[in-house]
Amino acid sequence: MSKDICILVVDDFSTMRRLIRRILRDLGLENVVEADNGNNAWKVLNEHRVDLIICDWNMPYMTGVDLLEKVRGDEKFSDLPFVMVTAEGKKNFILEATKKGVTNYITKPFSAQDLSGKLKGMLRNWG
Template sequence: MKILVVEDTITMRHIMLHMLRTLGYEDVEEAVDGCHALELISKQKIDLVITDMNMPKMDGFKLLQTIKADPQLAHIPVMMVTCDADKDNIQLAMAAKVAGFIIKPFNLGTLEKQLKKVLKA
């Protein structure tokens, strides 16, 4: 399973990569924003995208919409990570078929629980 972590903050990106590896997910890629993520997705098979919601260039919500609008990519589950618990943003992401949410700050147990939920679906 190949997981793409999309996060503009290098520290948070490395924390998520470390957590994923701790949980046994060794095949991970990283992108700094939605545009970079789409470049990587076009070049390799990605099984799960974990993206921050708020990023420059292309945010996580636009990335989610772009993935779900493309018939070649729509099968890829997208998990959203955000510090913004705004119900309107969460409802918009749910309507765009987000697979799951993680609210920052989170711990290893929270990530593991969400991964199990998303990968079961």
């Protein structure tokens, strides 16, 4: 995987952002930007080149699924890989995210191996 890939990690809990950042670093991915909610993530998207979003579902101000809708509705970002991370493992939540264009989905709690497995498949195209 290319180390140039920029990943946006969006979660309202700093502990979860740190955990995901550590997993990404272990995969050799160190170009990571963070946001603590969907509104701030949208600002980051418009200020930085981002190649992939890893986003929590439940956050204040703008939920992950609302951010997903906004991303998919903007021509600049419509094809941007988007991984939803959430404690909501119910089928209806997965279906909602799928209908709105999520690229992949992972439920909490997850292991480093779970997340890296999802990402390796998605990022294989970056060499």
